[in-house]
Amino acid sequence: MDFAYTEEQKFFQKVVADMVEKVVEPKAEALDESDDFDHDLFREVGGLGYYGLRYPEDVGGMDVDTQTFAIFIEEMAHGSFGFATAAMMQCLMGTHFLHRFGSEDIIERLFKPAIRGEKISCIAFTEETSGSDITGTRTIAKQDGDEWILNGKKMWITNGPIADFVTVLATTDPALKTKGLNFFLVEKGMEGFTYGQVLHKLGARGTVTGEIIFNDVRLPADHLLGEEVNKGMEYMQEVLEEIRLMTAALALGLARAALEDAREYARVREAFGKVIGKYQLIRSKFGECWTEFEAAKLLVQKVAWMIQNKIPCGNEAAMAKMFATEMCLKAVDEATRIYGGNAFAQEYPVQRYFRDARFLLYGGGTHEVLKNFLGSRYIGRL
Amino acid sequence: MKILVFVKQVPDTEALVEALDDSSLKVEEKFEMSFFDTLAVEEALRLKEKHGGTVTAVTVGPERAGEVLRTCLALGADSVFRIWDEALAPVVTDVFTDSLSVARVLAAVAKHLGFDLILCGKQALDDDAAAVGVMTAALLEIPFVTAVTSVKAEEGSIRVKQKRDGAEREIKCELPALLSAEKGLNEPRQPQVMKVMKAARAKIDAMDLAALKIQADAIISTVKPVSFTVPDKARSISIIEGEPADAAAELVRRLREERQAL
Amino acid sequence: MPDKLYVIVESNGGEIRSVSREVLSAARGIAGELGLTAAAVATNADAASEAAKYVTHVVHLTNAGLIPTPLPEDAAVVLAGSSPLARDLLPYLAAASAGCYLGDCTALRVEAGVLVAERPMLGGKAAGTFAFEPDRPIVVSVRAHVFAASDPPGVSGEIIEQAAVESKGIEVLSSDRAAEDRRVDVTEGDIVVAGGRGLKSADNFAVLEELAGTLANATGGAVAVGASRAVVDAKWRPYEEQVGKSGKSVAPKLYFAVGISGQIHHILGIDRAQVVVAINSDPDAPIFKYADYGIVGDALQVIPALTEAIKSA
Ligand SMILES: Cc1cc2nc3c(=O)[nH]c(=O)nc-3n(C[C@H](O)[C@H](O)[C@H](O)COP(=O)(O)OP(=O)(O)OC[C@H]3O[C@@H](n4cnc5c(N)ncnc54)[C@H](O)[C@@H]3O)c2cc1C
Numbered sequence: 001m002d003f004a005y006t007e008e009q010k011f012f013q014k015v016v017a018d019m020v021e022k023v024v025e026p027k028a029e030a031l032d033e034s035d036d037f038d039h040d041l042f043r044e045v046g047g048l049g050y051y052g053l054r055y056p057e058d059v060g061g062m063d064v065d066t067q068t069f070a071i072f073i074e075e076m077a078h079g080s081f082g083f084a085t086a087a088m089m090q091c092l093m094g095t096h097f098l099h100r101f102g103s104e105d106i107i108e109r110l111f112k113p114a115i116r117g118e119k120i121s122c123i124a125f126t127e128e129t130s131g132s133d134i135t136g137t138r139t140i141a142k143q144d145g146d147e148w149i150l151n152g153k154k155m156w157i158t159n160g161p162i163a164d165f166v167t168v169l170a171t172t173d174p175a176l177k178t179k180g181l182n183f184f185l186v187e188k189g190m191e192g193f194t195y196g197q198v199l200h201k202l203g204a205r206g207t208v209t210g211e212i213i214f215n216d217v218r219l220p221a222d223h224l225l226g227e228e229v230n231k232g233m234e235y236m237q238e239v240l241e242e243i244r245l246m247t248a249a250l251a252l253g254l255a256r257a258a259l260e261d262a263r264e265y266a267r268v269r270e271a272f273g274k275v276i277g278k279y280q281l282i283r284s285k286f287g288e289c290w291t292e293f294e295a296a297k298l299l300v301q302k303v304a305w306m307i308q309n310k311i312p313c314g315n316e317a318a319m320a321k322m323f324a325t326e327m328c329l330k331a332v333d334e335a336t337r338i339y340g341g342n343a344f345a346q347e348y349p350v351q352r353y354f355r356d357a358r359f360l361l362y363g364g365g366t367h368e369v370l371k372n373f374l375g376s377r378y379i380g381r382l
Numbered sequence: 383m384k385i386l387v388f389v390k391q392v393p394d395t396e397a398l399v400e401a402l403d404d405s406s407l408k409v410e411e412k413f414e415m416s417f418f419d420t421l422a423v424e425e426a427l428r429l430k431e432k433h434g435g436t437v438t439a440v441t442v443g444p445e446r447a448g449e450v451l452r453t454c455l456a457l458g459a460d461s462v463f464r465i466w467d468e469a470l471a472p473v474v475t476d477v478f479t480d481s482l483s484v485a486r487v488l489a490a491v492a493k494h495l496g497f498d499l500i501l502c503g504k505q506a507l508d509d510d511a512a513a514v515g516v517m518t519a520a521l522l523e524i525p526f527v528t529a530v531t532s533v534k535a536e537e538g539s540i541r542v543k544q545k546r547d548g549a550e551r552e553i554k555c556e557l558p559a560l561l562s563a564e565k566g567l568n569e570p571r572q573p574q575v576m577k578v579m580k581a582a583r584a585k586i587d588a589m590d591l592a593a594l595k596i597q598a599d600a601i602i603s604t605v606k607p608v609s610f611t612v613p614d615k616a617r618s619i620s621i622i623e624g625e626p627a628d629a630a631a632e633l634v635r636r637l638r639e640e641r642q643a644l
Numbered sequence: 645m646p647d648k649l650y651v652i653v654e655s656n657g658g659e660i661r662s663v664s665r666e667v668l669s670a671a672r673g674i675a676g677e678l679g680l681t682a683a684a685v686a687t688n689a690d691a692a693s694e695a696a697k698y699v700t701h702v703v704h705l706t707n708a709g710l711i712p713t714p715l716p717e718d719a720a721v722v723l724a725g726s727s728p729l730a731r732d733l734l735p736y737l738a739a740a741s742a743g744c745y746l747g748d749c750t751a752l753r754v755e756a757g758v759l760v761a762e763r764p765m766l767g768g769k770a771a772g773t774f775a776f777e778p779d780r781p782i783v784v785s786v787r788a789h790v791f792a793a794s795d796p797p798g799v800s801g802e803i804i805e806q807a808a809v810e811s812k813g814i815e816v817l818s819s820d821r822a823a824e825d826r827r828v829d830v831t832e833g834d835i836v837v838a839g840g841r842g843l844k845s846a847d848n849f850a851v852l853e854e855l856a857g858t859l860a861n862a863t864g865g866a867v868a869v870g871a872s873r874a875v876v877d878a879k880w881r882p883y884e885e886q887v888g889k890s891g892k893s894v895a896p897k898l899y900f901a902v903g904i905s906g907q908i909h910h911i912l913g914i915d916r917a918q919v920v921v922a923i924n925s926d927p928d929a930p931i932f933k934y935a936d937y938g939i940v941g942d943a944l945q946v947i948p949a950l951t952e953a954i955k956s957a
Pocket residue numbers: 122123124125126130131132133155156157158159201203204209359362363364365366367368369372
C-alpha cells in the first residue's frame with residue numbers, strides 16, 4: 001500500500017500550485033465581487049492545457065491519472081473556488097459526452113477548441129421542477145427523420161448563458177423515466193436556443209449561472225450524444241463517480257485555504273494578553289479540522305485509485321463527496337469563528353470561503369439523497 | 383545561439399528557519415527556484431524563440447535540486463544537467479554555498495558544454511551572495527554584466543540595460559558573455575501542461591566531478607560558517623526617550639549600529 | 645609574500661564615498677591586528693590623495709573601466725564598502741586569485757589572529773558567523789555603518805600610479821541619470837514609511853514624503869510611502885499605498901509606522917518586516933507591541949527631526 005504521491009504527481013502539484021498562486025488567486029476577489037465570467041483568465045488557464053487533463057493525447061488531451069486530475073481541482077479551489085467550478089465544468093461534465101460520443105466534426109470543431117479554452121461548455125440537467133430527481137426531466141426531444149427537435153427549459157446552468165455549446169439532458173418520453181433519458185448537444189446560434197434569467201449567487205461566484213431555453217431547436221443526428229437512444233442514464237453512471245470525487249477535491253482545496261488563513265490569524269491576533277493560537281479551545285478547532293481534512297484526503301486518494309483501476313466505487317465516491325463537503329463546511333465555519341467579528345468583513349476571504357462552501361452541498365448530489373442512497377445500499381434489498 | 387542558464391534551488395521564501403544549536407540551522411523542507419533565476423530562464427527562452435539556438439539549464443545541487451531542472455524542462459529548456467558529487471556536499475548545504483567552489487564547477491560545465499551566452503539570476507534568494515555568476519565569468523575570462531533589465535541580441539554581441547546607483551546604463555557586450563537577471567527583466571511564463579508531464583517523467587542525470595575533469599582539491603570551503611543565530615521573531619520594543627531632536631538622532635544611531643538598517 | 649590589506653576606495657567626482665571612508669578608517673586597526681600593512685586602491689587622483697591620509701600605500705589605477713582589476717599581488721586582504729561596484733568587483737577579484745569572498749558583511753573583526761565576519765542569510769531569517777580558509781587572499785565587503793568614519797590620522801602615504809587593465813568586451817554606450825526614480829510600489833520598498841490618522845491631514849503627509857526622499861538619498865535603496873486604511877478611506881492617500889490584510893502585505897528591511905495605532909489588520913500586513921519603528925503620541929498604542937524601536941511623541945515634530953538627523957548623520 002502506498003499513500004505517497006508519485007514523483008510526477010508531486011511535481012505536477014507544485015507547478016499547479018504556483019500557477020494558481022500567480023494567475024488565478026489574484027483574480028479571486030474580483031470574481032467574487034462581480035460574479036462575472038473572466039474570459040481572459042479562462043483562456044489563459046485553458047491555453048496552458050489544463051482543461052484537457054483527463055483526455056487522451058490523440059484528441060489534444062494530457063492523459064493524466066485520476067489522482068493528478070484531483071490535484072488540479074484541489075489546487076484551483078484553493079485559489080478561487082468560483083473559478084475552480086468553471087474549470088471543472090470545462091474539464092469534465094461540459095466536455096465528457098462530446099469526447100465519449102462526438103463525431104469527428106464535433107471533436108474537431110467543438111471539443112478540441114474547448115479543451116484549449118477557446119470555447120465555453122456546460123452541462124444542463126436541472127430544471128425548475130427537477131433537480132435531485134432527474135427522472136422528473138421535462139425537456140423533450142422528438143425524432144423527426146434523421147433529426148431531433150428539442151423543447152424545454154433548464155435552470156441553474158453554470159455558464160449556460162455564455163456557453164458556446166451545451167450538453168442537455170432530455171427525455172424522449174417522460175413516462176419512460178430513467179429509461180427515456182438522453183444527452184444532446186446544442187450549439188450557440190442554433191435557431192430556437194436562447195437564454196433567460198441570470199441568477200445572483202451566494203457563493204461560487206465568477207460564473208454566469210442561469211436559465212437556458214430550447215424552442216423547437218433542430219438538431220442533426222450526430223447531436224444525440226450516445227451510441228443508442230435512451231441510454232443516457234447508463235452513460236451518466238459512467239462519470240458519476242468521477243464527478244463526486246472531483247467535488248470532494250474542490251472541498252479539500254477550499255478547506256485548506258480556510259484553515260491556512262485561520263492559522264495565520266490565530267498566530268497574530270491577541271485576546272486577554274495572549275495570541276489566540278495559545279488557547280486550547282482555538283487549538284482544538286485546528287486539531288479536529290486537520291484530522292478530518294486528512295481523513296477526507298485519504299478517501300479522495302482511495303476513490304481516485306479505484307477509478308484509475310476501474311474498480312466500481314459508487315459507494316465510496318458518494319462517501320468521499322459527502323465527507324469532504326461536511327469537513328469543508330466545518331472548516332470554513334471554524335475559520336469564521338476564529339476570525340471573530342472580522343469574519344463578517346467583506347475585506348477578508350474567510351467570508352467568501354464560508355459562502356463558497358455551501359455550493360458543495362448541491363454539486364454532486366445533496367447529502368439527503370446520498371445518505372439515502374448509501375443507507376439503502378448498506379441495508380440491501382428489503 | 384547556445385545559451386546556458388544557471389539555476390539554484392533555494393528554500394521557499396516562506397519556509398521556517400530554526401537554529402538547532404549555535405552551529406546548525408534547520409530549514410523547513412520547502413524549496414523553489416530562486417526568483418531571479420526564473421527571470422534568467424525566461425530571458426533565455428525568449429532569446430531562443432527570437433534568434434534560434436538552444437537553452438541548457440544547469441544546477442549544482444543534491445537530488446532534490448533536480449526539481450528546478452524539471453521546471454526548466456517544463457518551461458522549454460532543451461536539456462538540463464545536475465552536477466553533484468559527494469565532494470560537493472560540504473560546500474553546498476541547505477543553508478550555505480561556497481561560491482568559489484560552485485563557480486569552479488559551473489565554469490567547468492560551461493567549457494564542457496560550450497556556449498555563446500550564460501544567464502543567471504542577480505543573486506540567489508537564500509544567501510543573497512550575488513557571487514557565483516561573477517566568479518564564473520572571471521574563471522572563464524569572459525565579459526559579464528550584472529543586474530540587467532533588458533537584453534537585445536545583435537550579431538556577435540549583446541546589448542543590455544543595467545540600472546545601478548539610480549542611473550540607467552546601456553552596455554554593449556561581446557559574446558561569449560555572462561549576464562545576471564534583475565527584477566523587471568521580464569514576466570516569466572507559466573509552463574504548458576504537456577511539457578510539465580513530460581518533464582515530470584524525464585530522467586534527470588547527475589554529472590559528477592570526474593565527468594567534468596575537476597580535481598577534488600578545487601572544491602574546498604573558502605568561506606566556512608562557524609555559527610548561526612536566528613533572531614527572535616517576537617519583537618521587543620525599545621522606547622527611545624528624549625526631546626524629538628535627540629530621540630531622532632539616537633534612533634538613527636541605533637538603527638545603524640544595532641541593525642545596519644540605514 | 646602578501647603582506648597588505650587593501651581598501652577599495654570608491655569615489656564620486658573625487659569625493660570618497662562615505663562607506664569607503666568608514667572602511668578606510670578601520671583599515672589600519674584591522675591590518676595591525678593581522679600583522680599586515682594597510683593600503684588602498686583608488687580610481688581617482690583626488691580620492692587617492694585623500695586615501696593616502698589614512699594609509700601609507702595607495703595604488704591609483706588610471707583609466708579604470710567598469711571593473712578595475714587586477715588584485716595587487718601583495719594583497720592578503722581586500723576590503724570594500726558594500727556597493728553595486730563592490731558586488732561586481734570583489735567576487736571577480738576573489739575568483740581570479742582563488743581567494744575567499746564574502747559580501748555585505750554586518751560585522752568584521754579579528755579573533756585569535758584571523759578574520760571573522762558576520763552576515764545575514766536566508767533572507768534575514770538567520771545570521772551566520774564565517775571564517776576563511778587560510779593562506780588565500782580574503783576579499784570582503786562590509787555594509788555601511790559597520791565601521792565609524794573618523795578623520796584621517798595624518799599619515800602621508802605614497803601614491804603609485806598604475807594603468808588599469810582594460811575590461812575587454814564591454815562598452816558603455818550611455819548612462820542616464822534621469823532614470824533615477826527611487827519611488828517604488830509599497831511592496832517593493834527596502835524601506836517603507838507609512839502614515840496613519842495620527843498625521844492629522846493629507847497635507848501633513850508631506851513630512852513623510854520628505855523623510856522618504858531623504859532616506860532614499862542616504863541609503864541609495866528603494867523607499868516607499870505607505871498608509872493605514874483609515875487614511876486611505878479618508879482619501880488622504882491612494883489605495884495602492886494601503887498596508888494591511890485588506891491592502892498589501894509588505895516585507896521591507898525597515899518599516900516606519902507613524903501615527904498608526906497598530907490594529908491586527910494592519911499588523912497582518914507588516915508581519916514580515918525585518919525592523920519596525922513606531923512613532924506614536926500614545927504610549928499605550930498597540931503598535932508598540934509589534935515594533936522594535938519606538939518614539940513616543942507628536943509625529944509632526946519627530947518626523948522632521950528624524951529627517952534632519954538622517955541628513956546630518
Ligand atoms: C451554483 C450552482 C450551480 C449549478 N450548476 C448546475 C449546472 O451547471 N447544471 C445543472 O444541471 N445543475 C446545476 N445546478 C443545480 C444543482 O445540480 C441542483 O441544485 C441539485 O441537483 C439539487 O437540486 P434542487 O436544487 O432542485 O433540489 P431538490 O432536488 O428540489 O431538493 C430539495 C431538498 O429536498 C431534498 N431531497 C430531494 N430528494 C430527496 C429524497 N429522495 N430524500 C430525501 N430528501 C430529498 C434535497 O436533499 C434538498 O434538501 C447548480 C446549482 C447551484 C447552486
